[in-house]
Structure formats: structure tokens, C-alpha cells
Amino acid sequence: MTIRPHPDPATPDATWRDVPVLGFTVAAGIAVLFCLVWLLRDGLTTDYTWGLLLSPVLMSVPGAAVMVLWERLLARVPRLAATLVAVAALLALGLVLAWWLVEVNAQTHLFTGSTFWLLAVAPVCAGLAWLAHRLLPAARRPVEEPPAALDDDAWARRLAGVLRLRKDxxxxxxxxxxxxxxARGAAAGRPLAEELGSPESYAVGFRKDRVAAPxxxxxxxxxxxLLILATRLPGVVAGERLSAWDVAYLLVAVVVLVSEWCGYRAAVRRARR
Incomplete structure (x- = not known):
């Protein structure tokens, strides 16, 4: 279940329908990873809470929602504004989830059982993703206005949205x-739609920024x-010893960090060729 490119360059690929479909699909994979991690951490048995069972969903569905929000804002407002709104939404969701995990979930204990029960979360999430894909209606395609129907301001806004969304x-x-x-429209004394054609066709002449995403x-x-280090630093300062698990996922995080920056440097080198 993937997000297919929208035929209209000015329309984001992702829709709100994709939030449960993509979110539950990712949650199924996270549930398998959780089972492996908890086997290493707790062994064959573990204590179950609602927080543990719902963690794959809580990690994926809100993230998918913020991703869709950011992309849909990107077509309408400057990138900085879209990013600030998306970050604020992510922080708000994170604070709510953190409060629930600390104040509510910490007081609950459902049962102690086999760690392999975590694998049962995966098919449940996969089934929910399939149901969402089958039952939720496809997003309606927006009614496209002919270029001549756009005044200069609407034409410019649409061009800006395409450049942010498709050219990065x-x-x-x-x-x-x-x-x-x-300036070209003013020099010609004609509306932008008449002088330059559609915003989408005008945007084709500009190269996509291949470095921005990396x-x-x-x-x-x-x-x-940095967030992971910040959460662990107070304990280290207080004299707490890091467990083998803490060290392991810090090392994994550093490896991923180095990999991403190497990928970014490679993208910069390719762009300079």
C-alpha cells in the first residue's frame, strides 16, 4: 500500500485517507520490530500494558497524519510556515501521548505473558490497514481551472505551490x-496565464532540488x-549506569545519523556534476 503520485502537479500526493492506510501498514512492521527488541530486553516473558500494545500505532499513525498535513500545507503556504505548523502539531501530539503514557498507562498492568504475543499486533494492524484501504472512499480530484481563468495572484500562488511541492x-x-x-507578465502587458501558459507548464523549466530531501x-x-541523548543525559549525570540496551540503540542511532549525512554529502556531489 503506497501513495501514488497525483496527476495534478499542484495537488499533494498524500490525502487524509492515506493516514490510516499508511499508518497501520507501518505499525504492522513496527510491531514485529518491537517483538524482537522485547525478546532481547525481557526474554521470553514480559509485562503488557496498553502503552506497549498500542505503541506501534501511536508511533506510526500520528506521524503519517503530520506528514500529510505538511504536504498539504506545502501546496498553499511557504515552506517555513508549513514546517512550523507541522512541527507544532507533532510536538502537541507528542506531549499528549507522553502525558497519557506517564499519567495513565503507567498505572495499568494488563497481564504478564509470552513476548511473542507482541507479534499478534502485526496482523491486527495489517488487517486495519486493509480495511481502511477497502472501505475509505478515494479522495475526490479537484476541479482544475483552465489557466486563462486564473488571475495573476492565483496564478502566482499556484506556481509557488508547484515549485515547493514538485521541485523541492x-x-x-x-x-x-x-x-x-x-516581471515578464508586466513587461508584456498581458496576464500571466496568457503570457506564460499554465503554472504547471512554466514550472517544468526549473530543475528539482535533489539535495533538499537528503x-x-x-x-x-x-x-x-540529540533528543535521545537529552533524555539519557540527566540519568548519566546522576550516576546511573547505561544498560546494554541503552548503549545498543544509541549506537544504532549514531550509525543511522552518519549514514544520513553521508547520503546528504553524496547528493551534494551529484548535484555539482
Whole structure:
């Protein structure tokens, strides 16, 4: 179950329908990983709480929702504004989940049983993803306005959305392209739609920024690693010993961090060729 590219360049690929479909699909994979991790950490038996059973879903579905929110905002507002709103939404969801895990879930103990019961979460999540895929209606395609029907402001907004969404260009570059397009229209004394055609066809002439996505991933992983270190630092300062599990996932996080930055550097080298 993947997100297919939308035929309209100005429309985001992801829809709200994709949140449960993609979220539960990812949750199924996370549930298998959880089982492996808990086998290493607790052995063949473990204590079950609602937090443990729901963790795969709580990690994936809100993340999918924020991803869809960010992409849909990107088509309408500058990248910085879309990113700030998405980060604020992610932090708000994180705070709510953290409160629930600490104040509510910590007081519950469902049962103690085989760690392999965690594997049962995977088919449940996969089934929910399949049901969402089958039952939720497909998103309606927006009614496309002909280029001539767009005034200059609407044309410029649509061009900016396409450049952010499909070309991955930063706000400064998008603003520069829009200013140049407006100047060409003003010099010709004609509406932008008549002078330059559709925003989508005009955007085809600009190259996609192949470095932006690897750079975002590298910084996102950096922030995640710093968050992990920040949560462990107070305990280390207080004299607590790190468990083998703590050391293991810190090492994994560092390996992923190095890999992402190497990928970013490789993208920079390819872009310079």
C-alpha cells in the first residue's frame, strides 16, 4: 500500500485517507520490530500494558497524519510556515501521548505473558490497514481551472505551490521565480496565464532540488539523536549506569545519523556534476 503520485502537479500526493492506510501498514512492521527488541530486553516473558500494545500505532499513525498535513500545507503556504505548523502539531501530539503514557498507562498492568504475543499486533494492524484501504472512499480530484481563468495572484500562488511541492525549492528561490514571472507578465502587458501558459507548464523549466530531501532527513535524524541523548543525559549525570540496551540503540542511532549525512554529502556531489 503506497501513495501514488497525483496527476495534478499542484495537488499533494498524500490525502487524509492515506493516514490510516499508511499508518497501520507501518505499525504492522513496527510491531514485529518491537517483538524482537522485547525478546532481547525481557526474554521470553514480559509485562503488557496498553502503552506497549498500542505503541506501534501511536508511533506510526500520528506521524503519517503530520506528514500529510505538511504536504498539504506545502501546496498553499511557504515552506517555513508549513514546517512550523507541522512541527507544532507533532510536538502537541507528542506531549499528549507522553502525558497519557506517564499519567495513565503507567498505572495499568494488563497481564504478564509470552513476548511473542507482541507479534499478534502485526496482523491486527495489517488487517486495519486493509480495511481502511477497502472501505475509505478515494479522495475526490479537484476541479482544475483552465489557466486563462486564473488571475495573476492565483496564478502566482499556484506556481509557488508547484515549485515547493514538485521541485523541492526553498522559499527564497520560489519567491525569486515568482517575481521574475510577474516581471515578464508586466513587461508584456498581458496576464500571466496568457503570457506564460499554465503554472504547471512554466514550472517544468526549473530543475528539482535533489539535495533538499537528503538534507531534511539528515537534520531530522540529528534532532532525534540529540533528543535521545537529552533524555539519557540527566540519568548519566546522576550516576546511573547505561544498560546494554541503552548503549545498543544509541549506537544504532549514531550509525543511522552518519549514514544520513553521508547520503546528504553524496547528493551534494551529484548535484555539482
Amino acid at each position: 525549492l526553498p522559499d527564497a528561490r520560489v519567491a525569486e521565480i515568482v517575481r521574475d514571472a510577474r 538534507r531534511r532527513r539528515a537534520w531530522a535524524v540529528t534532532a532525534l539523536v
